[in-house]
Amino acid sequence: MxxxxxxxxxxxxxxxxxxxxxxAPQYMADGAIFDPEWYLEQNPDVAAWEPGAxxxxxxxxxxxxxxxxxxxxxxxxxxxxxxxxxxxGTSATAEQQPIETExxxxxxxxxxxxxxxxxxxxxxxxxxxxxxxxNTIMAVEGESYALAWHYATRFSSGxxxxxxxxxxxxxxxxxxxxxxxxxxxxxxxxxxxxxxxQVQAAFxxxxxxxxxxVSPELYVDGSFNWNSSRDMMTMEFSHTTEYPALxxxxxxxxxxxxxxxxxxxxxxxxxxxxxxxKTEKELFILVPEGYSGSMSIILPGYSSRIRFDF
Numbered sequence: 001m002x003x004x005x006x007x008x009x010x011x012x013x014x015x016x017x018x019x020x021x022x023x024a025p026q027y028m029a030d031g032a033i034f035d036p037e038w039y040l041e042q043n044p045d046v047a048a049w050e051p052g053a054x055x056x057x058x059x060x061x062x063x064x065x066x067x068x069x070x071x072x073x074x075x076x077x078x079x080x081x082x083x084x085x086x087x088x089g090t091s092a093t094a095e096q097q098p099i100e101t102e103x104x105x106x107x108x109x110x111x112x113x114x115x116x117x118x119x120x121x122x123x124x125x126x127x128x129x130x131x132x133x134x135n136t137i138m139a140v141e142g143e144s145y146a147l148a149w150h151y152a153t154r155f156s157s158g159x160x161x162x163x164x165x166x167x168x169x170x171x172x173x174x175x176x177x178x179x180x181x182x183x184x185x186x187x188x189x190x191x192x193x194x195x196x197x198q199v200q201a202a203f204x205x206x207x208x209x210x211x212x213x214v215s216p217e218l219y220v221d222g223s224f225n226w227n228s229s230r231d232m233m234t235m236e237f238s239h240t241t242e243y244p245a246l247x248x249x250x251x252x253x254x255x256x257x258x259x260x261x262x263x264x265x266x267x268x269x270x271x272x273x274x275x276x277x278k279t280e281k282e283l284f285i286l287v288p289e290g291y292s293g294s295m296s297i298i299l300p301g302y303s304s305r306i307r308f309d310f
Contacts, residue, residue: 025074026055026085031130031217032300033084034059035074043071081215081249082230124219124296124307127226131217131296135304144169144204145306147214147299166203168299172310173198181242186284189235191263195290199283199297199310214281214299218250218266221293225253225262235265243282245270256288264288 025035036055039062040047046061053061062073124131139145147166178186178198186196201216228250237246250266265286283297297308 024083024085025079027087027129028059029056029087029130030133032059033074033079033215034062038075039066039071039073079215081228124298126217126219127224131219131298132305132307136298137301137304137306139170139306139308141170141172141308145301147203147301147306168306169202169204170297170308170310171200171202173200179242181240182282182284185237185240185243185246186267186286189265189286191286193289194261194263194286195288197285197287197291197295197310199285199308201281201283201297201299201308203279203281216249216268216281216283217298218283218285219294219296219298220252220254220264220285220287221295222255223252223264224255227251235267237267243269246282246284254288254291254293256291256293259288261288 025033025038028034034055036058039058040053043066046053046058046066059073062071065071066073123133123136137145144167147168175195175197178196182196182198190196201214203214232251233248234251235248237243239245246267246269248265248267252264252266253260253262254264255261263286267284267286269280269282285295287295295310297310299306299308
């Protein structure tokens with residue numbers, strides 16, 4: 001049985017034929033990445049529905065309909081994290097108009113996790129950017145969680161949404177358990193008074209999809225001055241089989257015990273395919289020595305974001 005939902009979509013009051021959206025990926029109000037112009041180019045039916053729709057209206061269409069239909073929010077092949085625009089906000093000419101749509105009563109994949117996520121009301125913010133919301137799933141170490149294909153792989157036609165889910169499992173490492181190869185790679189960048197923390201995200205996915213593109217977010221309690229510009233990255237690692245394409249994602253500062261530590265960093269191995277349909281992504285975080293504040297890895301899940309504290 002289908003139920004009627006009246007959804008408030010933001011659309012422009014000017015019914016012109018021009019597209020009033022940005023020409024590059026941008027962060028939306030909930031912290032997600034979305035490219036409104038690319039979304040219109042890839043979905044002519046959406047463009048025909050409302051040729052002058054704002055970025056917010058298009059994003060609402062994606063979250064309500066597009067994600068369920070297997071539409072991608074941006075071009076993962078050309079995504080440059082350093083060039084993502086900040087949230088643009090609603091156009092000054094926009095007004096709210098009710099649009100009627102229908103939603104089936106068929107449970108969506110990952111619905112169970114969304115319900116369970118009500119146990120996590122805390123919303124994490126970082127330098128004004130919202131990383132989690134009230135529907136974020138709190139991950140438990142050793143358990144698997146579903147990621148949506150369009151967030152985790154390059155777009156491949158002919159592969160259905162349900163068949164192409166990515167499962168992720170998190171594992172934290174004790175501070176004294178880092179192996180010799182990792183210690184050697186990180187040693188040149190281990191500043192006095194700092195130490196590295198390690199987390200592993202293990203992925204299982206459809207082997208027909210050969211490219212894994214996952215962009216994790218990191219939350220560190222007391223952090224500030226986050227910078228992900230490639231020009232500001234100071235760490236260059238040698239390539240190894242154990243830690244392929246290890247690279248710096250961001251630099252940041254942390255206030256710990258009343259002292260500002262300006263040399264903190266977030267690093268990760270590259271996206272690659274391991275044996276069969278499994279791969280592992282190693283995440284390394286440089287924080288003040290003895291740091292006891294909370295840290296979290298956030299990934300975009302199938303129906304809501306996934307948060308893992310360590």
